[in-house]
Amino acid sequence: MLRIQFSMLMIALLAGATLSGCSKPQPAATGTPVAPAATHPAAHSDVFRFRIGTLDAFALKDGDIDVANDGKTFGIGQPSDQVAALLAAAGQPTDVLHLSIQPLLVRSGARILLFDTGAAGATFARAGRLPASLRAAGVQPSQVTDIFLSHRHPDHVGGLLTPEGALAFPNATIHLSIPEWEALKVKADVATLVSAITPKVATFQPNAAILPGLVTAVAVDGHTPGHSAYEIASGNERLLYMGDAAHHYVISVQRPDWTVQYDQDAPLAQASRRALLQRAADENLHVYAVHFPFPGLGHIKVQGDSFVWVPDR
Numbered sequence: 001m002l003r004i005q006f007s008m009l010m011i012a013l014l015a016g017a018t019l020s021g022c023s024k025p026q027p028a029a030t031g032t033p034v035a036p037a038a039t040h041p042a043a044h045s046d047v048f049r050f051r052i053g054t055l056d057a058f059a060l061k062d063g064d065i066d067v068a069n070d071g072k073t074f075g076i077g078q079p080s081d082q083v084a085a086l087l088a089a090a091g092q093p094t095d096v097l098h099l100s101i102q103p104l105l106v107r108s109g110a111r112i113l114l115f116d117t118g119a120a121g122a123t124f125a126r127a128g129r130l131p132a133s134l135r136a137a138g139v140q141p142s143q144v145t146d147i148f149l150s151h152r153h154p155d156h157v158g159g160l161l162t163p164e165g166a167l168a169f170p171n172a173t174i175h176l177s178i179p180e181w182e183a184l185k186v187k188a189d190v191a192t193l194v195s196a197i198t199p200k201v202a203t204f205q206p207n208a209a210i211l212p213g214l215v216t217a218v219a220v221d222g223h224t225p226g227h228s229a230y231e232i233a234s235g236n237e238r239l240l241y242m243g244d245a246a247h248h249y250v251i252s253v254q255r256p257d258w259t260v261q262y263d264q265d266a267p268l269a270q271a272s273r274r275a276l277l278q279r280a281a282d283e284n285l286h287v288y289a290v291h292f293p294f295p296g297l298g299h300i301k302v303q304g305d306s307f308v309w310v311p312d313r
């Protein structure tokens with residue numbers, strides 16, 4: 001869970017935490033930037049268009065989270081210089097870990113699917129750009145037909161409501177796993193959210209084929225009671241949306257067995273993380289990572305007794 005203490009966030013900010021350049025527009029290796037640059041140039045760096053088989057897909061930037069490298073969130077129980085060494089080897093600052101936030105949009109005929117909704121309103125994030133990113137991709141919120149939540153944390157459900165408390169995607173069915181919904185429903189601090197989305201919620205059994213041939217749930221246990229990744233298919237092509245199976249593109253992938261404060265059942269989450277990374281590597285899956293550097297597309301490769309992230313670009 002992103003239960004980052006406000007003080008930790010302030011420490012990160014005071015320490016001069018900076019973005020890792022994830023919002024810079026880059027030439028596309030597997031996709032293309034969206035629309036002519038003349039229309040809304042500021043928004044285009046927040047949208048990355050690619051394909052899943054015959055489907056149109058878009059990485060939609062919502063925002064950023066910076067986490068101080070103080071041993072309280074990543075690499076709990078590990079010497080701090082171990083985390084710093086991995087960050088330095090990747091060319092990253094060693095005092096802060098940067099997490100991007102980019103929900104995924106997929107168009108399939110008349111259906112418009114959105115995977116997670118970003119961190120609008122969350123105090124630990126600089127976020128809330130999803131509505132603008134969505135529009136820059138040519139989609140109005142009312143056109144979204146299906147939302148797939150990986151889990152209930154605020155950086156994934158934050159965009160479900162407008163600042164006024166209305167449904168941000170009024171025509172969308174909201175899919176989440178049965179155990180995740182059961183856990184969310186009883187949280188008193190999200191009563192407003194639960195009340196607003198209840199008429200739209202459609203629960204599924206872990207690992208269910210939710211939209212057969214298109215979207216299949218992939219249970220990844222331990223992060224939350226019903227955390228789910230998703231596999232999106234088109235013909236022979238597949239994309240694995242990892243959810244929060246892995247948070248940081250270096251630490252989570254290269255040291256999947258290290259404890260992360262966000263994981264509710266850390267040992268179970270660590271085993272699930274390793275298993276999913278192994279499967280992604282074994283099957284050479286195209287992977288979408290909601291918190292890796294934008295646009296979060298790439299592959300997992302085996303490296304020694306763990307793994308490494310190989311981004312598309």
Ligand SMILES: [Zn+2]
Binds near residue numbers: 002153155156244291
């Ligand atoms: Zn998250």
